[in-house]
Amino acid sequence: MAGGEGTRLRPMTANQPKPLLPVINRPIMEHVLRLLRRHGLTETVVTVQFLAALVRNYFGDGDELGMSLYYATEDTPLGTAGSVKNAADKLRDDRFLVISGDALTDIDLTDMIRFHRENGALVTIGLKRVPNPLEFGIVIVDDHGRVERFLEKPTWGQVFSDTVNTGIYVMEPEVLDEIAAGVPVDWSADVFPRLLARGAPLYGYVAEGYWEDVGTHESYLRAQADVLSGRVRVDTDAFEVSPGVWVAEGASVDTDAVLKGPLYIGDYAKVEAGAELREYTVLGSNVVVREGAFLHRAVVHDNVYVGPRAHLRGCVVGKNTDLMTGVRIEESAVVGDECIIEAEAYVSSGVKVYPFKTIEAGAVVNTSVIWEPRGQRNLFGPRGVSGLVNVEITPELCVRLASAYATTLKKGASVITSRDSSRAARALKRAVISALNASAINVLDLEAAPLPVTRFHTARENAVGGIALRTTLGDPQSVDIVFMDERGADLSQAAQRKLDRVFSRQEFRRAFPGEIAELSFPARAVEDYTHELLRCVDMAGVRDADMKVVVDCAGGTSSLVLPSLLGRVGVDVLTVNNRLDDASPTETLAERRRDLQRLSELVSSSRAAFGVRFDPVGERVALVDEMGQLISEERALLVVLDLVAAERRGGRVALPVTTTRVAEQVSRFHGVQVEWTSTAIDALTASARGQDMIFAADGRGGFVVPEFGPTVDGLAVFLRLLGLVARTRLSLSQIDARIPEAKLLRRTVPTPWAAKGVVMRSVIEAAEHHRIDTTDGVRVVAEDGSWALVLPDPAEAVTHLWAEGTDVDSAQSLLEHWARVVEEAAAT
Numbered sequence: 001m002a003g004g005e006g007t008r009l010r011p012m013t014a015n016q017p018k019p020l021l022p023v024i025n026r027p028i029m030e031h032v033l034r035l036l037r038r039h040g041l042t043e044t045v046v047t048v049q050f051l052a053a054l055v056r057n058y059f060g061d062g063d064e065l066g067m068s069l070y071y072a073t074e075d076t077p078l079g080t081a082g083s084v085k086n087a088a089d090k091l092r093d094d095r096f097l098v099i100s101g102d103a104l105t106d107i108d109l110t111d112m113i114r115f116h117r118e119n120g121a122l123v124t125i126g127l128k129r130v131p132n133p134l135e136f137g138i139v140i141v142d143d144h145g146r147v148e149r150f151l152e153k154p155t156w157g158q159v160f161s162d163t164v165n166t167g168i169y170v171m172e173p174e175v176l177d178e179i180a181a182g183v184p185v186d187w188s189a190d191v192f193p194r195l196l197a198r199g200a201p202l203y204g205y206v207a208e209g210y211w212e213d214v215g216t217h218e219s220y221l222r223a224q225a226d227v228l229s230g231r232v233r234v235d236t237d238a239f240e241v242s243p244g245v246w247v248a249e250g251a252s253v254d255t256d257a258v259l260k261g262p263l264y265i266g267d268y269a270k271v272e273a274g275a276e277l278r279e280y281t282v283l284g285s286n287v288v289v290r291e292g293a294f295l296h297r298a299v300v301h302d303n304v305y306v307g308p309r310a311h312l313r314g315c316v317v318g319k320n321t322d323l324m325t326g327v328r329i330e331e332s333a334v335v336g337d338e339c340i341i342e343a344e345a346y347v348s349s350g351v352k353v354y355p356f357k358t359i360e361a362g363a364v365v366n367t368s369v370i371w372e373p374r375g376q377r378n379l380f381g382p383r384g385v386s387g388l389v390n391v392e393i394t395p396e397l398c399v400r401l402a403s404a405y406a407t408t409l410k411k412g413a414s415v416i417t418s419r420d421s422s423r424a425a426r427a428l429k430r431a432v433i434s435a436l437n438a439s440a441i442n443v444l445d446l447e448a449a450p451l452p453v454t455r456f457h458t459a460r461e462n463a464v465g466g467i468a469l470r471t472t473l474g475d476p477q478s479v480d481i482v483f484m485d486e487r488g489a490d491l492s493q494a495a496q497r498k499l500d501r502v503f504s505r506q507e508f509r510r511a512f513p514g515e516i517a518e519l520s521f522p523a524r525a526v527e528d529y530t531h532e533l534l535r536c537v538d539m540a541g542v543r544d545a546d547m548k549v550v551v552d553c554a555g556g557t558s559s560l561v562l563p564s565l566l567g568r569v570g571v572d573v574l575t576v577n578n579r580l581d582d583a584s585p586t587e588t589l590a591e592r593r594r595d596l597q598r599l600s601e602l603v604s605s606s607r608a609a610f611g612v613r614f615d616p617v618g619e620r621v622a623l624v625d626e627m628g629q630l631i632s633e634e635r636a637l638l639v640v641l642d643l644v645a646a647e648r649r650g651g652r653v654a655l656p657v658t659t660t661r662v663a664e665q666v667s668r669f670h671g672v673q674v675e676w677t678s679t680a681i682d683a684l685t686a687s688a689r690g691q692d693m694i695f696a697a698d699g700r701g702g703f704v705v706p707e708f709g710p711t712v713d714g715l716a717v718f719l720r721l722l723g724l725v726a727r728t729r730l731s732l733s734q735i736d737a738r739i740p741e742a743k744l745l746r747r748t749v750p751t752p753w754a755a756k757g758v759v760m761r762s763v764i765e766a767a768e769h770h771r772i773d774t775t776d777g778v779r780v781v782a783e784d785g786s787w788a789l790v791l792p793d794p795a796e797a798v799t800h801l802w803a804e805g806t807d808v809d810s811a812q813s814l815l816e817h818w819a820r821v822v823e824e825a826a827a828t
Contacts, residue, residue, distance in 0.1 A: 604628030
């Protein structure tokens with residue numbers, strides 16, 4: 001399989017296919033072909049697509065390797081299975097093996113074929129245990145190796161093992177009949193699930209050898225280091241002149257050069273006196289390293305000139321590039337082929353220089369500070385893209401983010417933008433709008449607006465998405481950038497990954513001068529929202545109930561909507577903090593407690609039916625009952641659920657798997673079904689769009705009113721609550737009192753990133769005799785209905801645990817048991 005484009009490895013793959021990237025001076029694919037030959041597999045079909053001619057020209061018919069190579073060319077990408085189907089005329093006669101041409105491995109293929117044959121398998125999938133399984137397909141097998149389930153490229157919440165699909169398969173030829181010809185088909189997403197569903201013999205072979213999917217710059221450097229350290233068996237044409245120092249034929253190394261292995265010096269390379277080569281450095285063919293140069297963990301491709309006093313650390317330099325005197329290239333930087341980096345230039349950490357560029361003498365190439373806190377594996381966190389204002393989230397970063405988002409959209413499309421009341425969000429939104437317009441995207445700016453209003457207009461205007469900027473809740477020094485799809489919902493995990501890839505490659509689309517798009521400001525944005533909200537939400541009985549409520553706007557943007565909304569509802573309302581506060585757009589925990597205490601006092605003293613406090617963007621609410629008692633977020637979910645279910649007496653509700661199962665009791669009592677979702681907000685939104693959905697909530701003050709929209713909306717749930725309380729004639733404390741108490745406990749266990757996959761596999765193994773649910777993380781259910789959920793955090797090096805039992809003691813015991821399982825696995 002050699003058709004991969006390798007977009008994550010750009011600029012190294014900007015002008016050559018990924019299988020031709022050198023590892024210790026040989027293309028990755030050559031290492032794979034030599035592995036095949038060692039195991040007697042000499043007749044090979046190579047599937048090619050991206051820059052196919054370069055692969056054919058390099059390997060020819062395979063005669064130099066003692067093999068017979070045939071090529072199957074795809075005019076358009078056909079997927080992992082479709083590309084094999086494209087080569088079917090060479091594969092129908094016998095059992096065959098599929099292997100990637102861009103993954104470095106020394107797996108025992110002979111033993112894998114034996115395993116396949118002895119089990120009578122239709123397909124055997126090569127498996128490997130890895131520390132971080134996010135980028136791979138997870139596979140679970142039983143004690144005999146038979147595949148039980150698998151999941152392609154999961155989120156951390158979906159990780160239930162560290163055993164992943166290597167993309168190495170042994171197959172019987174009849175598998176080809178399962179693949180449609182000429183259309184994109186994937187093994188893991190299309191063919192394997194179909195075979196598994198009908199009980200076909202799919203087996204997994206857990207390999208003990210080395211395997212590295214060379215898909216990122218980090219894994220590319222790691223593969224080089226692993227070869228030098230002897231962790232993988234490959235063929236090298238070099239001599240070990242001293243421990244760990246490998247020198248190929250014709251290389252010239254001055255005796256006064258300093259060499260500290262393991263390292264590799266390619267054929268006919270030249271290293272002058274005074275140069276210092278440190279651990280894990282790799283020099284390609286014909287590389288020249290002048291006096292005083294320093295290289296540490298640097299991978300230098302063929303025909304590169306490294307000038308005097310150049311300093312290279314943890315970087316990659318493409319072929320035919322000249323690095324002049326005193327050049328410095330820092331960690332994780334990549335310089336493409338045929339570049340010229342002039343004297344004393346500085347290429348800072350993480351910078352990518354694409355092929356055929358010239359960096360002028362003395363230039364400091366520092367295009368950005370790359371936003372990604374240490375522990376965070378993706379651009380997106382649980383609140384969107386978040387960081388400190390003017391440290392992590394700068395105007396420059398906003399321009400690049402908005403440019404990346406625009407690149408994923410069609411020219412001429414429209415996007416909604418908005419912000420909260422903060423000055424930082426106002427300034428950064430201007431950068432976002434400029435980048436969108438410059439990328440041929442029209443902007444409809446709502447200016448300061450509640451987030452539910454932004455989501456509403458994104459879904460209803462002729463828009464393909466939205467961007468909202470808000471101050472991070474509880475942290476006035478930070479800001480969140482929320483990206484929305486055409487429905488006004490947060491981007492799905494797949495859309496986030498797509499945007500992340502475009503952002504990391506920094507290959508942004510720009511408009512021609514005549515294509516610069518427009519900025520407009522929709523009229524009556526608030527009025528349209530309130531009109532539609534009042535039309536959709538049942539307000540029967542409110543005017544006759546003679547209700548009084550207390551509302552706290554928290555100095556946020558909900559104060560822009562409530563006057564026009566409450567004036568048409570017909571209730572007596574006492575509002576506090578009903579103004580925009582641009583100096584304090586969020587509150588600390590102490591300030592929130594103070595304001596909730598004040599709200600409680602106002603509710604009880606005014607004999608109001610209840611009180612509600614919005615968050616600063618009007619998305620989430622906190623509830624206070626008529627006695628002035630704050631209702632916890634968990635109880636608030638149950639109270640509103642009970643009100644809705646009691647009135648509807650049917651339908652479905654969507655709740656995250658972390659919710660107490662008391663919610664299931666409440667729903668069942670009223671004839672309502674529960675649909676459990678993952679904790680990702682986009683998953684809750686997707687479920688809320690389903691038929692017969694009457695309620696959804698996230699347990700953190702976020703509620704969905706499905707008859708109005710599928711997204712979390714504090715203003716909508718407030719209006720709905722008014723109608724429900726008016727019609728039921730019961731107070732919130734009375735409703736709360738009739739709901740059973742939950743015995744749900746939670747704990748967080750520190751977990752190194754590299755141990756998360758092992759932790760989840762250990763949990764699966766420890767739960768062998770229990771019913772398990774992998775909707776999000778791993779939920780282990782006992783016979784008496786008690787349960788524990790183990791869920792890796794997607795942004796921090798921790799694992800979250802929940803446990804619910806019949807009483808507090810049993811829940812505590814359950815929590816401690818699974819915490820020990822996690823801690824012991826994390827320590828191994």
